[in-house]
Amino acid sequence: MNNRLLFALPLAAVLAFPALAQNTASTTDQSAPAAATPATSTDAATGKAPLAPPSREGFWGHLNPFARKNYVRRQTEPIRDRVNELDELTAGNSKAIKDTDSRAQAGIKLASDRADAADQHALDASNKATMAHQTAQQATTRVQTVETVVTNIDQYKAQNQAEILFRPGQTVLSKNAKDAIDTMATSVKGQHGYIIEVQGFSAGKGQAAITTSQKMAESVVRYLVLEHEIPVYRIYLVGMGNAPTADEATKTKRMSGGRVEISLLKNDLEQLSANTGAPVASADQPQQPK
Numbered sequence: 001m002n003n004r005l006l007f008a009l010p011l012a013a014v015l016a017f018p019a020l021a022q023n024t025a026s027t028t029d030q031s032a033p034a035a036a037t038p039a040t041s042t043d044a045a046t047g048k049a050p051l052a053p054p055s056r057e058g059f060w061g062h063l064n065p066f067a068r069k070n071y072v073r074r075q076t077e078p079i080r081d082r083v084n085e086l087d088e089l090t091a092g093n094s095k096a097i098k099d100t101d102s103r104a105q106a107g108i109k110l111a112s113d114r115a116d117a118a119d120q121h122a123l124d125a126s127n128k129a130t131m132a133h134q135t136a137q138q139a140t141t142r143v144q145t146v147e148t149v150v151t152n153i154d155q156y157k158a159q160n161q162a163e164i165l166f167r168p169g170q171t172v173l174s175k176n177a178k179d180a181i182d183t184m185a186t187s188v189k190g191q192h193g194y195i196i197e198v199q200g201f202s203a204g205k206g207q208a209a210i211t212t213s214q215k216m217a218e219s220v221v222r223y224l225v226l227e228h229e230i231p232v233y234r235i236y237l238v239g240m241g242n243a244p245t246a247d248e249a250t251k252t253k254r255m256s257g258g259r260v261e262i263s264l265l266k267n268d269l270e271q272l273s274a275n276t277g278a279p280v281a282s283a284d285q286p287q288q289p290k
Helices: 002-031 069-151 175-186 206-228 269-276
Strands: 157-166 194-202 235-241 258-266
Touching (some): 157 175, 175 258, 206 235
Antiparallel strands (some): 194 258
């Protein structure tokens, strides 16, 4: 009987030790101060409170080497769910970043296109301003040219002269006379602002000399009009008779036969036509009736 009692006492102590340890752990957990409990925070990426540490079960706690699958699943499910939430949150953030970057790139491209368009408009405006300035300068130059021409419209300058000699009593043009007239008439083809002055001189006295000089001058004018189609309004004819002419020594001389002096006089209308690039009617041309 005593032997059985000695054997039962150690066995009861061994069996009571785990229960005592479990009660001690439970009492320790319950008596832990509230300040030791980790505070919940909403500053996490998911906006949820941090995961709580795994609860102790039995004597072994979370290091129970004999934990079953259900226990492991219960311990890892919150972690797995939180990882999935973080993956979804990361994917959403990546998509939002890509969308923001796309919108930023589109905005930058739109701003760049508008800046290029503004630069092009500014360049076009500058070119138009330059063209307008050049046009204004050309208009000013033309106006000044016109003013000069109008001022000198009645100022004719001698450009060319020719002298046709006649024998006494002769009024018909010789070959040499025609050649001299051809040379002068050819030089005024297609020109404006010119007149041809024809003066006839004849030996003799009185009205007879004037009549003879008039006939010689008329023969020259007739040749210019018929052979070279010089307008009659561009020709001024006068029979001077036996009027003396001054030579270089300012001495007068008289001739034995007759002669006709042809003078080509021009003003600045031809210059105006060349500067403006448009045909200009001469001032001495009569206007056509409407």
